[in-house]
Amino acid sequence: MSDRDHLEGEHFMSGDDACAEGAISADCRFFAGYPITPATEIAERMSDRLPEVGGTYIQMEDELGSMAAVLGASWGNAKAMTATSGPGFSLMMENIGLGVMLETPCVVVNVQRAGPSTGLPTMVGQGDIMQARWGSHGCYSIIAISPSSAQEVFDMTIKAFNLAERFRLPVLMMMDGAVGHMYEKVVIPPLSEIHLITRRRPDVSPGEYWPYVPDDDLIPPMADTGEGYRFHVTGLTHDERGYPAMNPEAQDKLVRRLVEKVERHRNEIIELEEDGIDDAEVVVCAYGITARVAMIAVERARQAGIRVGMLRLITIWPFPEDKIKRLAGQVKSFVVPEINYGQISLEVERSVAGMSKVVLVPHMGGDVHDPETILEAIRQVVK
Amino acid sequence: MNVPVVTGETTEKHPLEDYLRFDRLPHIWCPGCGLGTVLGAFLRGLLQSGLTPDKVAVVSGIGCTGRSAGYIKLDSFHTTHGRAIAFATGLKLAKPELKVVVFSGDGDLAAIGGNHLIHAGRRNIDLTVLCVNNFNYGMTGGQFGPTTPVAARSTTSRTGNIENPFNMSALAAASGATYVARWTAAQVHQMERSITEALLKRGFSFVEVISPCPTYYGRMNRLPTGLDQMRYYRSNSVVRHGTNPNEVGVGVDGQIVTGKFIDIERPYLPSSGDGNNGG
């Protein structure tokens, strides 16, 4: 990429635009999508920017096709992305599963709006968190990230591509409508300061290559299409040759590896931010736009003399259960505000295993929490 | 009865040995199924085209025909039901030097994948689609599908199908395909030649092959063996090149019009890359 293509410097841009620029800086050169609020601005910016940097933008007929085209492009050696919101995310679940099964690096952005169904198309929600984890059928592990600011959207989009390439799977950027449409300062660092990872290629000759023989880290090297490897890949349960293998043994071996290749690397994947946790009696655990609203409540609670910490999740899947488990003994209560009727709060509950109290502060969406609601929940638990 | 056991090893190489995954045989297709015939014709048509095989990728969806990718020794993708064309679109756009072929069935391409078919035609994406039409869903046990003729019986239309079917060739042509041909599995040489032409055609090329499914469609419609269906094709097919594809609908009995219906030039995507890999 030439320096002209890379918009180094300070900008005032939306979270959606920052997502597109993060993708460009990560060397994403293919975008397939379908217009949907509040993610459309990502498609619009990609349609401008990709031709400038020698990439391809295609507007597909629906989100089923968008996700399939992203997988195809990734097998054509492009870093590839799509961006959508709830209704489109539901349609993409089919081929997110294929992406997991074929071990295809790509990034799927969901700028969450309030559902179910068509819901509140232009307004914020965080109701797709469990869908991100479990939305496609069958067993697998996934990586999902939930940024809180336009700057973090830029940074985490690059990280999402790196994780996708490193672990060979679709990485989900779980933005929300508020972060997507919010305009803020974004600093794009010089190219030399951006560290990029690309998929590992096989170091054996085509005749000796089997597409699903993993290295020690459980991740198999990925051959490029059209280079003589003549590989076969299938959404059916398969063996290391990539051939269908219709038996429980092959299923066991494959699914365990698909899960383990993520779970074994939790420490490498998970990012979170903590503030005033050490002597806290209450910890607020939040992500995305809600973490910023919650911070207002946390500061007010501290002014009132309450020892309250903030645990902001940046990675939401895999869930940082070890961190929560360690805190469970020492912290009396967790307060979990989220724009849904309880999703991450269930994970916090599971992780504390009865050792702390967990209080959900639900909000149904359309706007963000009133910080007073979160403050009141903090007050209640320390009463 | 004493059946002589053949033990002698032949030194002669199967002409398609380099292009078939022999280590995956035996295949899963039923005796008398037309799919093996179409697969052989595809590979011979490909070799005739002069394209560099390493630069050819095959993408299949789901179903009996969807298994084809798994037997072809090229870079081959067995994807999700209906999405082969969309997957192939991404692959082709990301790497225009590839020749990308979609090899799938009528249910996969015209029902669950119908939207991708018509939009790939509209965009005139430089892909070749080989559509094996056996008038029913074979893999799931012979249910009627988007191409099942009116009155044809299937396991979900035991007294006869009441829905009007798609004419696949007309659908591809109306969508904007630059090349449309139809053959039956009994017209192997014509099919092969058409596949070569389609592979070398720039833009969205579409070859429909009407093919026997003796296990379900044939058995339920008074043509219980592959041979019966092939004989039926032989005595009822007519070759009429250039016929308006709107006039070539297929009924449960009667004539099957075959031939090359469309061969036109139109701007295609991606416009960069030579797409026929220097062959």
Ligand code: SF4
């Ligand atoms: S069910 Fe029909 S189409 Fe499928 S393999 Fe058997 S004969 Fe062929």
